[in-house]
Amino acid sequence: MDWDKLRIFHAVADAGSLTHAGDTLHLSQSAVSRQIRALEEALGTTLFHRHARGLILTEQGELLFDATSSMARKLDSASARMRDSAEHVLGELKVTTTVGFGTLWLAPRLVKLYDKFPDLKIDLMLEERVLDLPMREADVAIRMKEPSQSDLIRRRLLNIRMRLYATQTYLDHAGIPESMADLTKHRLICQKIDQPQVAAGARLIQDIMAQEITSTLTVNNYFGVLQGVLANVGIGVLPDYLTADHPELVRVLPDIDSAEVPVFLAYPEELRQTRRVAAFRDFVLEEIQAYRRMQSEGATR
Structure with a gap:
């Protein structure tokens, strides 16, 4: 199966439009259309229902899109690991947590992480909706409940009231x-x-x-x-x-x-060895330990 055609198919399925996919891929609409037709002919099946408002995946198209999505996630993970090195942490890290914890506890402390890793790019997504980590909506999550997905590494940080x-x-x-x-x-x-x-x-x-x-x-x-x-x-x-x-x-x-409300840190198993994730995890754990020491000192006064 032609990898280049699969890449184009994935972009079209993700965008739902030949034009938008072409803009992303820097290809003309006609070039994208030809590649999709060629892929359909090679597979002997129709991948899209075409109508005036855009494209909708057929059942066979959905199966192929699931496969290309899994491939894309694995390639992103491999790319992240290759960019990371033992001495240097750089690149984008998508972190999600609640509005309250993100604005009041996490954001004020991030300067310490940037001081240590100045080339890190953090995309902090603050919302109450639980983002899907295995689908890579985010790389790391800090949540006020234990994550339900089984393929996540999780760590209980603290309990709050x-x-x-x-x-x-x-x-x-x-x-x-x-x-x-x-x-x-x-x-x-x-x-x-x-x-x-x-x-x-x-x-x-x-x-x-x-x-x-x-x-x-x-x-x-x-x-x-x-x-x-x-x-x-x-x-x-x-x-x-x-x-x-x-x-x-x-x-x-x-x-x-x-x-008590448990606070958990979680990230996908496939990102276990990623330096950016490890750096963020270690930073949060250090800050939690400092917070606990401060609590203990305050309780003894």
């Missing part, structure tokens, strides 16, 4: 609540229960809202909740990992918190 925090300035002005019922006298800053977030956090918010809180500020991510708390707007529901970087936060109602 959602807790109530405010600033001392706010508490001096509004008073310190002594019980859950006292929260009715305060403004609560949190995410809405039906917004994407860790389930343990949503349950804690639901319990607090049952107290018939009259004044609230809801934000669709923890970064916004934190900004509201730091601006003395009210008492916020926030992950406890924030206290490492924001010692000005005062914990409110220390007996109240969420269930």
Whole structure:
């Protein structure tokens, strides 16, 4: 089977258009069309249904696209390994994590990784949707639950809890609540229960809202909740990992918190030997150890 024709077929199937595939491959539409027809003739089957709005894969086309997609992933992995060397880490690394953890914990620490590996290119994708690592939507993920795919290397980093925090300035002005019922006298800053977030956090918010809180500020991510708390707007529901970087936060109602939320780092088995992935993994583990030391020192004071 002609590898060049397979490459062109993969580009067309991925784009769903001869024109768009031609732009990607720097070929004319007619040249791409000829290669697809030649491949179909060689295989004795039709690979695309053609209509005015574009191309749709036939059943046989889907089978071939699955095969070329697997080949493309393996070639990308091999290329990454060849670019990496024992002395030098470079190239793009696609990292995905939640908006909260990515903006509040990970991004502020990345300067240390860049100091060590200045040629690294990190594509940080912050979203609550879980990206498919085996399909290479991302190279590495940090998630608030254990990944379900079996062909991933995973490592539990830490456990976090959602807790109530405010600033001392706010508490001096509004008073310190002594019980859950006292929260009715305060403004609560949190995410809405039906917004994407860790389930343990949503349950804690639901319990607090049952107290018939009259004044609230809801934000669709923890970064916004934190900004509201730091601006003395009210008492916020926030992950406890924030206290490492924001010692000005005062914990409110220390007996109240969420269930534990596990934080996992995961990446595909095929990227185990990739230097960029190893460098990022080691960096995160070092930062987690430093975070734990800071927590321990704070607990003994």
